[in-house]
């Protein structure tokens with residue numbers, strides 16, 4: 562599937578930015594320390610089971626010193642050391658100075674994306690420049706969701722009526738898959754998104770292009786498709802910049818044609834999948850808010866052509 566970060570589809574152990582690297586480092590520290598403790602305790606337990614009681618062999622008993630050192634002092638030292646490294650990691654995960662803010666609003670079951678400083682609204686896809694920390698303002702429109710891009714950072718909840726601040730940074734261009742990480746209803750599992758990390762110049766070009774709505778369709782088929790969009794009520798839920806459609810119930814479709822996926826990461830975005838989705842999204846993602854459409858074939862295909870042309 563396009564939209565994968567190479568061979569690691571979603572992995573906290575293949576960090577692509579400083580925040581995820583910090584978490585990975587702490588993960589491995591905890592893993593190895595706990596692994597060593599487990600091995601030592603297992604060996605001692607087996608030894609205690611197998612060895613003959615010292616009372617019978619006549620060897621001196623292990624004194625209280627052994628219990629105090631290995632039962633109290635050693636575990637305390639290990640826990641304090643781990644605590645210090647955890648606190649240090651916490652400091653490194655604080656939100657740094659950022660130039661770019663992205664607002665993410667969680668909906669059942671998709672992601673509304675705003676670039677508040679640039680008056681850009683999109684959905685289910687976050688474009689960011691490589692090597693730059695990005696501040697995230699997270700909020701929910703309905704129930705609690707959780708924002709998670711394993712390659713870039715840990716999880717952060719999106720709450721109704723409260724904004725959580727978060728950040729991430731990608732150090733390598735690529736597409737990183739994100740996923741809602743808090744059960745939010747029947748389609749929680751199909752609430753994904755993509756983070757597209759671009760070289761800074763490419764990102765500037767992308768940002769600039771987003772500021773201008775797509776030109777009105779000149780082609781006859783596309784014009785018919787645009788009319789169908791209004792006649793059949795798509796505009797009651799969706800917005801397309803540069804047209805009169807400005808509803809915010811469903812995802813903004815201004816550049817739907819350029820997105821990698823449809824249905825919040827549910828399907829690859831192509832003509833066939835988009836047709837299936839518009840015709841009836843319920844079998845694909847049961848419980849989402851979009852009803853099936855009943856549009857005559859010719860108009861339907863013009864509508865899909867029009868949506869595909871929105872780039």
Ligand code: CUA
Pocket residue numbers: 667668669670705706707741742743744745746748749750752
């Ligand atoms: Cu949104 Cu789970």
